[in-house]
Amino acid sequence: MTVSKDLVIPGDFVGYAEEYLSGYGTYDNEGKLYSLITGIVNQNDDEREISIKPIIETPPEIKKDDVVYGRVADLRNNFLVVNLSKVSSSSDREIVRADRGILHISNIKRGYVNQVSDEFNHNDIIKAKVVDKDTVTLSTEDENLGVIIAKCQNCKTRMDAVNGKLHCPQCKRTETKKVSSDYGIGAI
Numbered sequence: 001m002t003v004s005k006d007l008v009i010p011g012d013f014v015g016y017a018e019e020y021l022s023g024y025g026t027y028d029n030e031g032k033l034y035s036l037i038t039g040i041v042n043q044n045d046d047e048r049e050i051s052i053k054p055i056i057e058t059p060p061e062i063k064k065d066d067v068v069y070g071r072v073a074d075l076r077n078n079f080l081v082v083n084l085s086k087v088s089s090s091s092d093r094e095i096v097r098a099d100r101g102i103l104h105i106s107n108i109k110r111g112y113v114n115q116v117s118d119e120f121n122h123n124d125i126i127k128a129k130v131v132d133k134d135t136v137t138l139s140t141e142d143e144n145l146g147v148i149i150a151k152c153q154n155c156k157t158r159m160d161a162v163n164g165k166l167h168c169p170q171c172k173r174t175e176t177k178k179v180s181s182d183y184g185i186g187a188i
């Protein structure tokens with residue numbers, strides 16, 4: 001039997017991992033299940049699974065292969081949450097409603113990534129491509145995708161891209177990240 005419950009938005013607590021499996025539209029963080037999307041909680045007591053039935057479609061503007069810009073809002077073990085602010089396309093449409101994309105560790109770059117924090121920091125501005133419009137799953141694998149604006153973790157100075165790495169002109173630190181070849185270009 002499936003019980004449809006409350007309306008939730010991304011980040012809302014929906015159940016405990018010891019009681020339910022993490023179904024569509026949810027994620028498990030330290031034993032608690034949260035919603036990744038806006039929708040209605042479906043609690044399936046036969047399958048012991050909680051999933052979210054989306055009720056608000058992603059903005060119709062977003063399509064597969066669209067290039068989007070956003071700010072890294074949250075870093076988890078295997079993915080990061082990006083607050084999207086702009087869609088880049090032929091008409092350069094703005095996203096009217098704030099929305100979130102998910103960048104999984106496997107979509108960050110070609111090759112092995114140990115942890116997402118090796119490639120991105122909180123509040124980095126990134127350029128990414130939509131690989132699944134329904135779940136707003138993003139990729140930064142292509143050369144022109146990745147961080148386009150970053151501040152130094154030490155002194156908060158805006159960093160420069162030098163040979164694919166980020167260099168702080170103030171404290172001379174270097175950070176290795178998934179830097180876009182368009183770093184500093186097309187900033188929001």
Ligand code: ZN
Pocket residue numbers: 152153154155156157168169170171172173
């Ligand atoms: Zn610095």
